[in-house]
Amino acid sequence: MRIFKKRIAVLLAALMLISVFSVVAFADGSTGDLVAVSTDDQATPGEATPGESTPEETTAPEQETTEPESTEPAETVWTVAGDIPNLGDSWQPANNAMTKGEDGLFTLYFENVAAGEYNFKVTNGTWDEAYGKGSDNFYVRLTADSDLTITFNAETKEIKVAGENVTTKAPKVEIKPGYFFAGDNALSGAEEAWSTKANDDLRLKLADDGKYYIDFENVAAGTYEFKVIYLDKFGKVFWHPAGMGNNSTAEVATDGSLVRICYDPIVGPEDVMDEGAPEAAVATVYADPSEAPELNYVSDEPEDTTVPEPTETATETETATETETATETETATSTDPTSSTTVEPTEATTVAPTTTVAPTTTVAPTNNKTVAPAKKATLKKNPAKIKLVKKTIKVKASKLKKKAKTVKAISVKKAKGKVTYKVAKKDKKKVLKLVKKTGKIKIKKGAKKGTYKISVKVTVKGTKTYKGTKKTLKVKVKVK
Secondary structure (H helix, E strand, O other), X not given: OHHHHHHHHHHHHHHHHHHHHHHHHHHOOOOOOOOOEOOOOEOOOOOOOOOOOOOOOOOOOOOOOOOOOOOOOOOOOOEEEEOOHHHOOOOOOOOOEOEEOOOXXXXXXXXXXXXXXXXXXXXXXXXXXXXXXXXXOEEEEEOOOEEEEEEEEOOOOXXXXXXXXXXXXXXXXXXXXXXXEXXXXXXXXXXXXXXXXXXXXXXXXXXXXXXXXXXXEEEOOEEXXXXXXXXXXXXXXXXXXXXXXXXXXXXXXXXXXXXEEEEOOOOOOHHHHHHOOHHHEEEEEEOOHHHOOOOOEOOOOOOOOOOOOOOHHHHHHHHHHHHHHHHHHHHHHOOOOOOOOOOOOOHHHHOOOHHHOOOOOOOOOOOHHHOOOOOOOOOEOXXXXXXXXOOOEEEOHHHHOOOOEEEOOEEEEOOOOOEEEEEEEOOOOOOEEEEOOOOEEEEOOOOOOEEEEEEEEEEEOOOXXXXXXXXXXXXXXXXO
């Protein structure tokens, strides 16, 4: 009996061990089917015993596949900016997109454009990339109202225009060269903004300080952009400052202000205007116009100073006058045969009869003493005041280490006629150089400490009324 009980106890212990191993197997993720036999409960294959959880099946996550994005750059949208009326706002690069055709060319079509001269450029929507004719705008002239088509080859950057009355050749008309304002017409009051035409209303005038000026009165508050352009006699345009969108500005805070535009040709001469130097074209705003200093303008072109000499023609004219007077007098003193009324003689009857006067058409009067010769015009003394600004101009050597410096050494005021400057005696050390157009002195970059001299001959040509005058001045510059 005891032996039987021991065998049953061993059997129960074995069953309990099997049950424990089954639970461990499920916890380890085994997939085998185990059958746990217990004296209390029986578990079916794959089923957990009470109080235990069944492990969930694990499946690998699905991977989403994404196609790589295209690396091709977006195609450039080309636009037309200029002063063609059909464009709307002048010179706005973001507007007026062109259409790409099957041939790969971009076109923009305008219907019924008014006759006139226009300029434009093709841009990429900004001024970062813009094309015309070389560095200039593309010029087009319509001899009559016409449709206009602009074509652009994005690969070669070639521009073509087409239309019935369209040409790209400007008329061969020489203009008076000079400096002109180009910019917001809200500032200038001009009909057209950013015009490149020789409009005398926008021409800058030369003052006696060698700079060019133009004043705009009663300007409303706002910010205005502008450039100064130089037009040569063939109409070629030099912009200053250079670069599309790189404009000078005038900040006006008060309505009714006076805006004075000043251009200094020393900082930006016309032949290098496209190189930059924005400080050459600046605006000064006077909220109270009476505070603007008065400018003394001078002529920037030579005047004819020739005085006509008296000629025999003048003598003959006087003789003819006397003859006609005498003839008319005789006629007046005669009586009308058909009338009983007699006309009384006048004082004119004292003039010698015509028979004593030589024919007026070919011969001068026989008595030359009776005709006074024409007097030669007497010219007035030129009121020009020519002098040195300073006896000695002092400049620090440290200011000349990186760049040359230009100083005003000669003052010319109240000059009547064109003022010119010429070197009378050169600087032996070749440090000083005369700027002939303005009379300023340019000090060489890197000049060492010392005293330098240069003699300048100043000539005022004069006018029909005033004599010419000249003066030689010795300019002394001390670099310390």
